[in-house]
Amino acid sequence: MRRWRAIKKICLKTLLRSAALIIIGSALFAFSFNIFLQPAHINAGGVSGIGQLISHLSGFGSVALWSFILNVPLFLLGLKSIGKNFFIGSLAGMLLSSLFLSLSENIPAPDLEPLMRAVFGGAGIGAGLGLVFIGGASTGGSDIAARLLRPVLPELPIGRLMLIIDIVIVAFTGIVFGDISRALYSAVCLYVSSLVIDSIIYGLDYSSMAIIVSERYEEIGRAINSRLDRGVTVLEGRGFYTGQEKNVLLSAMKKRQAAELKALVSEIDPDAFIILSDAHQVLGDGFKRYNKMEL
Numbered sequence: 001m002r003r004w005r006a007i008k009k010i011c012l013k014t015l016l017r018s019a020a021l022i023i024i025g026s027a028l029f030a031f032s033f034n035i036f037l038q039p040a041h042i043n044a045g046g047v048s049g050i051g052q053l054i055s056h057l058s059g060f061g062s063v064a065l066w067s068f069i070l071n072v073p074l075f076l077l078g079l080k081s082i083g084k085n086f087f088i089g090s091l092a093g094m095l096l097s098s099l100f101l102s103l104s105e106n107i108p109a110p111d112l113e114p115l116m117r118a119v120f121g122g123a124g125i126g127a128g129l130g131l132v133f134i135g136g137a138s139t140g141g142s143d144i145a146a147r148l149l150r151p152v153l154p155e156l157p158i159g160r161l162m163l164i165i166d167i168v169i170v171a172f173t174g175i176v177f178g179d180i181s182r183a184l185y186s187a188v189c190l191y192v193s194s195l196v197i198d199s200i201i202y203g204l205d206y207s208s209m210a211i212i213v214s215e216r217y218e219e220i221g222r223a224i225n226s227r228l229d230r231g232v233t234v235l236e237g238r239g240f241y242t243g244q245e246k247n248v249l250l251s252a253m254k255k256r257q258a259a260e261l262k263a264l265v266s267e268i269d270p271d272a273f274i275i276l277s278d279a280h281q282v283l284g285d286g287f288k289r290y291n292k293m294e295l
Helices: 002-040 046-058 063-078 084-103 114-134 142-149 158-176 180-203 217-227 255-268
Strands: 206-213 233-238 245-254 273-280
Touching: 002 084, 002 114, 002 180, 046 063, 046 158, 063 084, 114 180, 142 158, 158 180, 206 217, 206 255, 217 245, 217 255, 245 255, 255 273
Parallel strands: none
Antiparallel strands: 206 245, 206 273, 233 245
């Protein structure tokens, strides 16, 4: 019974965290769009970008309304493909972003140059979408398309996938508004947005990888096991110049443990050779498990 309560508490905590990320991210996305981009007709891509173009061409409805209308068929098409939990979270993200887009339509916009609008708007939208993605959802549109393409193109970060999809939408911005500069500013916005998305999503998932060469490798390996609670692999190496056989230690750890590792190794062998580098998305025991639908 006690274990079941603990599990329920963890599940509730995870659910609340995801809900908070989706709400905050959706609000940040909507406010950044209306405050920075919409006044200068800068396109953010995705369904909101298409909604912006349709609203301008038809003279009917708002970006929020068209975003909602366009997202409905996309969600229906992706219902079986994206999974129940992601679908529910993304549906909430779509509804919230549409709601916040509507609520923030009349907020006074600051007087900024178009380039500054593109940069700050792209950063705000990227931060908002990144938070929504970390919450296990999306705001719909090209977000869902990028998520669906992720297992097929795992070598491309999700920000880059969205950038490719949105380039086509941005190309139409210059045509619809009859001003090529709008398309160029929109491209700047998309680029900044993709960088911020990747920084938020993947920047929170960096670990450190250590390569250690030392005559006292066994003692260092035991210390890493016991004091850092991290696994160590012994690799067989050979010095190129001397031809001497050497044992090399390889270990992955949380980034915050890197300083402790350096102190530990230096304490045991001040002459040890240490290489520390960033390791992106370490998967396996002690770290995350692979999930084909994960970012």
